[in-house]
Amino acid sequence: xxxxxxxxxxxxxxxxxAYTPRAEPAAFTVGGAPLASRTVFSAAHVVADxxxxxxxxxxxxxxxxATLAFRRHLWSHxxxxxxxxxxxxxxxxxxxxxxxxxxxxxxxEARPAGGAIACGVGTDQLPPGEVTLQQVADAYEEQLxxxxxxxxxxxxxxxxxxxxxxxSPDDYLEIYGQLLRQSTEPVILHWLGPMxxxxxxxxxxxxxxxxxxxxxxxxxxxxxxxxxGIKVSLLDARRxxxxxxxxxxxxxxxxxxxxxxxELIAGDERGFSHALLxxxxxxxxxxxxxxxxxxxxxxxxxxxxxxxxxxxxxxxFQTPTRFYKTGVVFLAWLAGHQSxxxxxGGLQSARSLPHLARxxxxxxxLGLFPDPALAESRMKSLLSVYGVAQ
Numbered sequence: 352x353x354x355x356x357x358x359x360x361x362x363x364x365x366x367x368x369a370y371t372p373r374a375e376p377a378a379f380t381v382g383g384a385p386l387a388s389r390t391v392f393s394a395a396h397v398v399a400d401x402x403x404x405x406x407x408x409x410x411x412x413x414x415x416x417a418t419l420a421f422r423r424h425l426w427s428h429x430x431x432x433x434x435x436x437x438x439x440x441x442x443x444x445x446x447x448x449x450x451x452x453x454x455x456x457x458x459x460e461a462r463p464a465g466g467a468i469a470c471g472v473g474t475d476q477l478p479p480g481e482v483t484l485q486q487v488a489d490a491y492e493e494q495l496x497x498x499x500x501x502x503x504x505x506x507x508x509x510x511x512x513x514x515x516x517x518x519s520p521d522d523y524l525e526i527y528g529q530l531l532r533q534s535t536e537p538v539i540l541h542w543l544g545p546m547x548x549x550x551x552x553x554x555x556x557x558x559x560x561x562x563x564x565x566x567x568x569x570x571x572x573x574x575x576x577x578x579x580g581i582k583v584s585l586l587d588a589r590r591x592x593x594x595x596x597x598x599x600x601x602x603x604x605x606x607x608x609x610x611x612x613x614e615l616i617a618g619d620e621r622g623f624s625h626a627l628l629x630x631x632x633x634x635x636x637x638x639x640x641x642x643x644x645x646x647x648x649x650x651x652x653x654x655x656x657x658x659x660x661x662x663x664x665x666x667x668f669q670t671p672t673r674f675y676k677t678g679v680v681f682l683a684w685l686a687g688h689q690s691x692x693x694x695x696g697g698l699q700s701a702r703s704l705p706h707l708a709r710x711x712x713x714x715x716x717l718g719l720f721p722d723p724a725l726a727e728s729r730m731k732s733l734l735s736v737y738g739v740a741q
Contacts, residue, residue: 353369353739376719393432394629395632437676447475455497505536514552515550524570527540528570537578539578542555571602609668612657612664626638630660633667637660637717678706
């Protein structure tokens, strides 16, 4: 019995409903042809060490073996890994010293695996409270150096410190210009909306998205040779399409829209988006299969595979969106990628039992669990902890 919430198949708050899991998983190809028509990164989660004696305000403890094994899983399906991003709980449990170790370890694993990797560069080592623009620049430069030393591509993440310190769009132009001038290889610029992090409201110098877009494009236009692409996470498909049509030639748009990714990746007569998505953590094998279908020119076949996944994604990323990581790690546990449902910072408590139960049902319907019986057993064990009779 799964707990209901009054929506979907639930019977109301406090109620339960019967669900019969599928008997067999969907079949996915491992080691298929390289993805050709789109560049696809999955932002990957970290696996906590469940046996570490940690406190909420102490440094996180990571299970390195399980964390790196999950990255090998993504590479085995042909996906790139976007490392140390918000899916890995940057700023929500994962501090910079551990993130730096994660970047170094993952980049070292990528080489023998032949896997693509891009890593997040931020400013989360800054102390809480007021900071100066120079402190922001120094923090960015420190992290950029770590990523470039590993040979990974850099993703310049949106910075809480910059959002707090900047007084005008000119401050963004100055900081990003300084970073782009000194980067050794083209980077990906990251625009994360406030639904993912409320501290980023008004990024690029204005809460008006049209004005913010203008500043964003000004940064790119001044350094087009240093920008491989942009990663846009605003959950607004229309705005993303308009933005990608204004990009200079050679600058890619990587969708970060976990609500509208099938249509944005499929594209239209005037272009398409590549992908850098948190939802491709649980959808990795299925997403790779869909892109291989798209590689043959079959756009409808691509949509037929990915469109049914949107309900799960919208569920995981529902408000408050920043807690989507809980559902992502929950599904990794059910799928057998890790032995427990523990997260750094105790974030496993951030979603309700009905929310998790619905995520299980939607993922099971898609055939995402390699061992449906294992997923069912683990779901039942969680329900028993909450006192749900089976």
